[in-house]
Amino acid sequence: MSDAVDRRGHVWPGLLAGAEWLERDSTQRVLEMLNSDGHEARAVGGTVRNALMGIPVTDVDVATTATPGEVMRRADEAGVKAVDTGSEHGTVTLVPDHEPIEVTTLREDVETYGRRARVTFTRDWASDARRRDFTMNALYAGPDGTVYDPLGGYADLKARRVRFIGDPHERIREDYLRILRFFRFEAQYGAPEGPRESMDAEALAAIEQESEGLERLSGERVHNELVRLLAARGAARSLEAMMDTGVLVRLLGGAPRLTAFSRVHEVQRARAFTADPMVRLAVLAVRVEEEAERLARNLRLSNAERDELVALPRAARRLDAGVATLDAKAALYRFGPKVYRGGVLLAWCDARADVEDAAWNALFSLPEAWEPPAFPLKGSDLLALGMKPGPEVGEALRALEQRWIADDFAADRDTLMTWARAEVASRA
Template sequence: MSDARVLDAPWLRSGPSARVLKLLNGDGEEARVVGGAVRNALLGIPIGDIDIATTAPPTEVVRRARAAGIKSVPTGIEHGTVTLVLDAQPFEVTTLREDTETFGRKAKVAFGRDWVVDAERRDFTINGLSVDADGAIYDYVGGLADIAGKRVRFIGDAAQRIAEDYLRILRFFRIHAAFGAGEPDRAGYLACIAARAGLATLSAERVRMEMMKLMIADGAAGATIAMADGGLLQTILGGVAYTGPFAAMVAAERRMGLKPDPVRRLGALAVAVTEDARRLAARMRLSNAEARALDSMGHRWWRLAGMDEATARRRLYRLGAERYRDRLMLAWARAGGDGDGARWQMLATLPERWSAPKFPLKAADFIARGMAESPALGQVLALAEDAWLAAEFPLDEAALKAIADQAVTRYTRDIRP
């Protein structure tokens, strides 16, 4: 049915999306914007990709695009999806479908012309809305009421929706964290718990994608607790889930005014030692950069608790600003909000208040003191750098001369055979 409400969105009236709708409408065919773009527009939040459904079969979509000089890419043509590219903006255009046989991601589909059937095969009611080129909203599954009530519900039978694609378990919690309020929908929650073994069939890449989105959602703290209570996080993480430190990390980021960071939050949720970081990197196929960040966070984070500012400066010098802050934030989160937030915040803001100088001594300074050009130079430089840090980064010539002399003497006495 067409709801009385009309969506007043500028991208429906002009621009690339309006051109795609005009291209696909007419001559017996109809096209509408569907899914997340409609949901976000109704909520008044930024939209991402604009997906379009149409009664036209894929061959007709390609024909019309070609006639209009628009690039078309057969990204999933066997399932009815063609991507049209206008002004460097991609639009996924999918022919109305109905499942004839479902087995996970490999469902067999038949193309159709029934908008109700197409809506009923989608995942959640708030994603089942569509809007035509004139802004008329079509709601066949109760999505408008659920948007107003901040409810995330599966369309139809939750168990059936999940069996069609087990990734919907993670999407249920992620979308609830982003758009829901209060406790997750009871029927959906119980269905996710009952089907949790299906998570093991998902590719690491798909799990990573959903988990990283979940990590930065507004309601992530509550969602992770619900997932842990339902026995879902153990399957995903392969280890202990620390929901308390995760909630503390969210609170610390907000107190600091930091942008939510999915890797930092994942570290709070699942990393106590570096072995946890390495397990997660392999289990979730993290990028090299993500794996290194988690590994650094897990490395002796407890040594940052209770340190004074002089010690913090040495840590910052060794780690660099980004690694220092992430590890410090993990130590803060694992302290569980110990009531001394001002002290933690002071330490966390150190990179903004102080820039570490460069170590001023060079190999030439030690060659001038009789050291040969050999691997020993590196050892003497390391001794001198340690002494320079302990002396709190002096830059005056006399102090540097004393540090260099002492490093050579120490190496000669204690290290060189």
């Protein structure tokens, strides 16, 4: 983000000129269609924010002075597919060249009722900007790349400062999820190595006072924001601020382990590895399966996320710096590489071992050196040897599998069939 711009008020001519996303035929087609006959249209929000930060733009959102009906009329005349995705709230999705672009009419709030608001359409760009959450989301870009900034969001963006628009208390009360969005935006767009004190003090004070409102949020909404926050590069800094404001304990309960979480970042940097959000959540808040089950319920985790979170402490208990190679291979076989590596990270952080520790690095690298084989036998093999269907088939198969593991996974199918005959005979 260059400071060498021609600043005139809050307009920077051509600041995004030539941007790939702006020059796409689909983007230009929509903007040209809506920038005529007395109406204006500009790219808005995350589209402009990401472009100014050098983050690839995947989705293009557009704001316009044209009403939804006018947008749909112009789309029909231009042969562009239009989908009514919320015209009562001002939103129509246009699909030029098979690329969906969400177009929303400028709005201003007449009355607000928490997340709900009675809005009216407007032609005033500043009024539209004032109803958004953060200043860095209240940026607009015209077809020629000129950036329009009614509320000083560009300065905040350059400073990597997340700041609420207007009174933080009012913005938060409109939707308490904005507390989590504030910390997620700090983790994604803030200064990841900057001091905690560089965060907006007014926002943090309001968050601390309003944090009780988090209890009104559904688990699903909290889950979606928290997972994205945990995956961000600046998560550790945001979590520290969440702890200071009481937000983290409200969300997770117990005693979140920030020191252990910070160590995950150290290991990631040393290993060029990115832990997934469930591993990060486990390091932060899970040591036993019961904690994982509680979080899975409260945060409405998917079945796959719940299974991973529960498995991580189980894997961690089987791993330490002195574990035998065969036991480590058995853990990798049982849990698979994803949970195995997460378990190593969990145990590594608990042990407070150095990131250069040879034993822990060897454990972590095991999936690169050894791929667990598939167990060669199935229940049908035992049935073919004369074993009667029933629970004993599973018991016998597990016994054979355990013997195979103890043999360092070396026995081939022929050897296993010999073992199986003896196992079946012993149970006859």
